[in-house]
Amino acid sequence: MDQGAPVRAPRYGVRSGSRQFRDAIEDFSGRSPSRFAVLVFVLLIVLFTFLFSLPISSATGTSTNLADSLFTAVTVICVTGLSTVDMATHWSFFGEVVIYVGVQIGAVGVLTLASILGLVVSRRLGLRSRILAAGEADPSRTHSGVAGASQAVRLGEVGGLLATVAVSALVIEGGLALLLFPRMLIDGIPVGTAALQSLYYSAMAFTNTGFTPNADGLAPYATDYYFLTVLMIGVFLGSIGFPVIYAFSRALRTPGRNQWSLHVKLTLVTSVILLGAGCLLFFALEFSNPATFGPLNGFDKGFQSLFLSTMTRSGGFSTIPIDQLNGSSKLVADMLMFIGGGSASTAGGIKVTTLAILFLAAFAEARGNDQVQAFRRRIPVDILRLAVSVVLWGASTIAVSAIVILQISKASLDDVLFDVISAFGTSGLSTGLTASLPDAGVYVMAATMFMGRIGTVTFAAALALRQRRQLFQNPEERPIVG
Secondary structure, X not given: OOOOOOOOOOOOOHHHHHHHHHHHHHHHHHHOHHHHHHHHHHHHHHHHHHHHHOHHHEOOOOOOOHHHHHHHHHHHHOOOOOOOOOOOOOEOHHHXXXXXXXXXXXXXXXXXXXXXXXXXXXXXXOHHHXXXXXXXXXXXXXXXXXXXXXXXXXXXXXXXXXXXHHHHHHHHHHHHHHHHHHHHHHOOOOHHHHHHHHHHHHHHHHOOOOOOOOOOOOHHHOOOHHHHHHHHHHHHHHHOOHHHHHHHHHHHHOOOOOOOOHHHHHHHHHHHHHHHHHHHHHHHHOOOOOOOXXXXXXHHHHHHHHHHHHHHHHHOOOOOOHHHXXXXXXXXHHHHHHHOOOOOOOOOOOOHHHHHHHHHHXXXXXXXXXXXEEOOEEEOHHHHHHHHHHHHHHHHHHHHHHHHHHHHHOOOHHHHHHHHHHHHOOOOOOOOOHHHOOHHHHHHHHHHHHXXXXXXXXXXXXXXXXXXXXXXXXXXXXXXXX
């Protein structure tokens, strides 16, 4: 061997370290997609908190305090719509851009967005990416495995679903903006401002966030039923969920060949029932309220009732002072916000399919049936257990948050419960309580929004180290129930 030959550098240097880090991330995301999703959400919130705290993000050129920056980051990433500052006047153009980008990321989902970017770059979708994307669309996979023909989102359909997510978000928001733009021009808004505001409104409608770019909110459009109808369409399309939109798109491409899945049927039927029931209840309960629907004629009352029913599901826009609603109407709104929209949607809440499964189980028990069935399909017992867990964890989160906020604010139970459920259901409607909370209350509300957006199923799966398999059975004994 030549003693004077230069010593070669090791083959594995910095590149090996980066590869090991990437492999570690891939291994962690593959073993626990739920924990990976929670981690990414937390990192995004930290990043956006930093961005909102920068002087360039505020209209005055000064730094925004930590509580307001953190709350805004959470409400943007979780597409909630609650705020502790005036969203139309507090932020600069840079801040508004950060908000716009944030709600798009939060609405689509961080893992779904990562899978879409990977598909665009590599033009292929690996098994790990499919599992991650399918797990975000259907968190119940954590409990039932990644395979199975009965899954609502099959691995073979993930590529088409991701394409639908990307295309539908662009097409729907673009279509909404095109519908809103001429209406703003008619109102005398300058072309540039009208273009920006139409894009902003369309994004806030489809993502179910509910922010408005003007300080007056929806007051200028409170009686503009064309404008409000466009917003309702956007909110409804965002709330039914991407799997349902994917089923629609597939039916349009191959008419007569597609059979609606049980998930699609339950989502659509339950959503329509809830919209109709909410509309009728608000119409009856607010009919003579002089601060809300009282001065309106019959048609106006009906339309505003439908608008309020749509927005309480997760939209967040309002044309009336929410704090002036009757206590009975607030309770109805609480129930609608708690339920929320469809699974894998831009809406929050326990989701409409969860409610449908619980009612189907109650009907089956009342009829003496051993199996829970709908549309000639049998619903597995593990899905029923999951639905019960989602409701109990959601109710527990709301109860704890409400108790803490009551102690901090000393406000009325009606207002506290309304804002807390709005935070959990990522609805965005408020009685005005959230903006008046001290920093301690702001942090509690931010945690409530976080829990509501990542979902109780995802959070429970993230906490579970593994699925335990018990090798023995204890003796059976039947406690008294009811």
